[in-house]
Amino acid sequence: MRVRIHRGTREIGGSAVELERDGARLLLDLGLPLDGDPDDATVHPAIEGLAGGGDLLALVLSHGHLDHVGLAHLAGPDLPVALGAATHRILKAAAPFVPRPYLPQRAVEFSDGVPLTFGPFTVTPHLVDHSAYDAYALEVAAGDERLFYSGDLRGHGRKAALFERLVRCAPRGVDALLLEGSCLGRLDPQHTFPTESEIEASFVDLFADTPGLALVSASAQNIDRMVSLYRACKRTGRTLVIDLYAAEILRATGNPNIPQSHWPNVAVHVPHYQRVQIKRSGRFDLLEAHKAHRIYPEALAELAPRAALLFRPAMLRDLDRAACLTGARAVWSQWEGYLAQPRGQALQADLATHGIPLEHVHTSGHASVPDLQRFAAALAPRALVPIHTFAPERFPALFGPAVQLREDGEWWSLAA
Template sequence: MRVKIHRGTKEIGGSCIELEAQGERILLDLGLPLDGDPEDSTLHPGIEGLQGAGDLLALVLSHGHLDHWGLAHLAGPELPVALGAATHRILKAAQLFLPKPYVPHKAIKYSSGNTFILGPFAVTPHLVDHSAYDAHALEVEAGGRRLFYSGDLRAHGRKAALFERLIADPPRNIDALLMEGSTLGRLETDQRFPTEAEVEDKLLDIFRQADGMALVAASAQNIDRMVSVYRACKRSGRTMVIDLYAAEVLRATGNANIPQSDWSQVAVYVPHYQRVLIKQEQRFDLLEPHKPNRIFPEDLKALAHKAVFLFRPAMLKDLDRVDCLAGAVAVWSQWEGYLRQDKGREIVEAFAARDIRLEHAHTSGHASIGDPKRLADAIAPKVLVPIHTFEPDRFTDHFGPRVTRKEDGHWWEIAA
């Protein structure tokens, strides 16, 4: 089996790996570089056969973050795209609401632990703990060689048991481990990120101290965070107010343990721009499952002092019209780097103009430094290749002599 990392040996984002065996190929991820424009052709990796009907058999997506699927639209309708079944449902649920959505034309829906065959490649997904729901590491066997691609993972989220399970029963006889190193350069070796449970406690403190509405700026697709917000609402006696997009994403998980729009202490508010969208697209059917707990502007104002509102900037006009921001607090519950970008600075200014205090409650979607080392020790690969990192030079310090650096765009053979 031969490997070409198109992007990722010295940057985070834009992940794309090409594998070749017996004259046939597959791709693992086809991601968009951080802050990249999907229409910028200079960012498109040179991969033959993306339109299908050749020796490129399939694109396999590890999870539903843009830096891993954001260039998947380059794949033609005839190329099969393998992805987690829940990831497929979430992409479909999000399709109407996003400016540049993606849903594969020819989907192969996989599930954790169940091997599927693509020509000479046997691919086994392993469900992992990550901020993206339904994220998987990928084990690939072909031509008598075995590769393990970590994808993105961590050990401090609500699915941390998956990480411990992987360490307790790791894949065996791995020749090459492609290990993500997002955290290198961000933490010291003995530091760790907060757990998702600690984020929940921080949210609880903020909600209890707030006199008015709590606006939580978080991704609706960060399902762990949606659970944390809901649990903090339950503990503080507040109602979690979500929009139609979030309600549809939560429904798409298909998980009875994930908060849903008809649960107690959940309300659905459809902001004006979503009402316009529903009318334009004649998708009134989307409202039906969420009717039991739907609220309207007059309800929102009455509920404000006991509400936690899942917030996006497009909703500010609604909140201003309803006049429900007296005593409000805002919680930034995603990567702080977004606030240094133009749109982030506009959000900060909008909060300040309304005298809304801004708090922070977040944790990384990636592992603290010690956890990938534990995983590498458990798998004991013949070689470990840095990927998804800005700091490949630091890998040897943490993973030892098994580290082998590779360069973007160069084929290499997995040795026996």
């Protein structure tokens, strides 16, 4: 089997891995660089056969984050695109709300541990703990050779048991492990991240100390965080107020253990910009499933001291008009680096104008170095190749002699 990492040997984002065996090819992920524009052809990897019909057999997506799927629209209608069943449902649920939705035209849905076959390649998805729901590591076998692609994973989320299972029951005889190293170079190698349960506890403390509305800026697709928010609201007697987009994403998980709009202590608020979206698209059916639990602006002021709102900057004007910001506190529950970007800076200025303090409560979607070391030791690959990292040069000292540094665009063989 030959391997080519198109992007990721020296950066986080834009992940794309091409495999070749016996004249057939397979693609793992097709992501957008972190600062990339999907219309910028200079960030499009040179991969033949994306239109379908040639020796490129399929595109397999590890999970739904843009740095792994943000260029998947380059795949033509004839190329099969394999992805987790829940990931597919979430992409469909998000489509009415995002400016450039992506839905594969020839979707092949997969699930944990069930192999897929594309020509000489057998792909076994392994469900992992990550901030994206329904995320997978991908084991690819061709003949007597095996490659293991970690995708994005961690061991400190609400699905940490999946990471421990993978360590405990790691595939053996792996020729090459493509291992993500998102945290390398940014943190002390011994640093560990807060668990999602500890994030929940931080929310409890902040909610108890907030006299007004708690504005929590978090991704609705970070399902672990939605669970933490709901549990913290329940523990502090608050109602979790979500918007229509979040309600649809939660419904799309298909998981009865994930908070839904009809659960106790949950309400749905439809901000002005989403009402405009619904009117323009005619998708009034989206409101139907949540109408019994909808809350209107005039009721927000009364509920505010007993509520936590899943917040986006575009909502601030609505909340101002609803006069529900007295005693409010904002919580940034995403990567702190976003606050240094222009939109983050504008949000901080707006909050300061309103006299709303801003706190930061978050944990990484990626594994700490100690967990990555445990994972690599369990797989004991013949070769370990860094990917999804800005610091590949740190790998040899942390993971030993099996490390092989590769370059973007370089073809190499598992047999080498």
